[in-house]
Amino acid sequence: MLSKKTKYGLKALTYLASIESTVPVQIAEIAKHENISQKFLESILLTLRRNGFLGSKKGKGGGYYLIKSPDEIQMTTVMRVLEGPIAMVPCVSLNFYEKCEDCPNEGQCSVNKLMLKVRDANLEVYRNNTLADLIS
Amino acid sequence: MLSKKTKYGLKALTYLASIESTVPVQIAEIAKHENISQKFLESILLTLRRNGFLGSKKGKGGGYYLIKSPDEIQMTTVMRVLEGPIAMVPCVSLNFYEKCEDCPNEGQCSVNKLMLKVRDANLEVYRNNTLADLIS
DNA sequence: GATTATCCTACTAAATCTATAGGAAAATAA
DNA sequence: TTATTTTCCTATAGATTTAGTAGGATAATC
Numbered sequence: 522m523l524s525k526k527t528k529y530g531l532k533a534l535t536y537l538a539s540i541e542s543t544v545p546v547q548i549a550e551i552a553k554h555e556n557i558s559q560k561f562l563e564s565i566l567l568t569l570r571r572n573g574f575l576g577s578k579k580g581k582g583g584g585y586y587l588i589k590s591p592d593e594i595q596m597t598t599v600m601r602v603l604e605g606p607i608a609m610v611p612c613v614s615l616n617f618y619e620k621c622e623d624c625p626n627e628g629q630c631s632v633n634k635l636m637l638k639v640r641d642a643n644l645e646v647y648r649n650n651t652l653a654d655l656i657s
Numbered sequence: 658m659l660s661k662k663t664k665y666g667l668k669a670l671t672y673l674a675s676i677e678s679t680v681p682v683q684i685a686e687i688a689k690h691e692n693i694s695q696k697f698l699e700s701i702l703l704t705l706r707r708n709g710f711l712g713s714k715k716g717k718g719g720g721y722y723l724i725k726s727p728d729e730i731q732m733t734t735v736m737r738v739l740e741g742p743i744a745m746v747p748c749v750s751l752n753f754y755e756k757c758e759d760c761p762n763e764g765q766c767s768v769n770k771l772m773l774k775v776r777d778a779n780l781e782v783y784r785n786n787t788l789a790d791l792i793s
Numbered sequence: 794g795a796t797t798a799t800c801c802t803a804c805t806a807a808a809t810c811t812a813t814a815g816g817a818a819a820a821t822a823a
Numbered sequence: 824t825t826a827t828t829t830t831c832c833t834a835t836a837g838a839t840t841t842a843g844t845a846g847g848a849t850a851a852t853c
Contacts, residue, residue: 545798547797547798547799548798548799549798563799563800564801566799567799567800567801570799570800577798577799577800578798578799579797579798579799579800580796580797580798580799581796581797581798582797582798583797583798583799584798584799585799
């Protein structure tokens, strides 16, 4: 299951990309438009800012804005930041690799074999989709 | 993340398929060979039996055995039984569809759009892999 | 100085996952 | 018949994760 965090984060990014505002957009506006708890969204936007997707401005007229062009924001990076590893098991993860403690032989493990294919299939989707692709 | 339940279930199925035993295989043997808690595995094998993957026999000489040939066991069905829906959001699920309560327009939802592609990619992998494919 | 909006940490409630406990039921063997 | 073996089944408990809340600090503007 996709976490609400990821879901809301994606919706917020999409909203920002779609309205193409020239001024920062406030959390309250995004939360209202997308039916998201404002406080929860606040923490999500914070991590998106800390990970280089958003910029922010405080005080009156403040809010959040996209730092990059939507077609430069790949879903691979968004998913990794919000949802975590794309691989379903650590032993097939590119960015978060870990050996399974219960598995003596990775090369002969059926789970490894299947999840490697799943990972590749997912990676291809995420790599071939940018934020811009989700709007039109 | 793949749940341990699914991981262990897959390993158990793979083990049964690979040893090609003519007699039922006991939980204890599978658990030992695959480094799985026996009691936990017990409950997993139970759901695999209830869902038509395994047969069982009680008492001495009892145990579990595959009901179908490994090449007839598709990963789609195994994953659905052990892990649940293949789709990451209910609004793109084939077998467990549900409308998102927070989403007024499914057709214009970016999450829906992305997760539809992810679902299709995953389905293709699961459909093109049987238990037999995971052994060789 | 007042107001507005983000920033930040910590906490809590609920749900889910990962088992474990303990016996009932059925098959076999002595 | 009785003992042994193995699955069957329900309930429960501990750990982890998720989803959301509380409450104030910080910074920018008016």
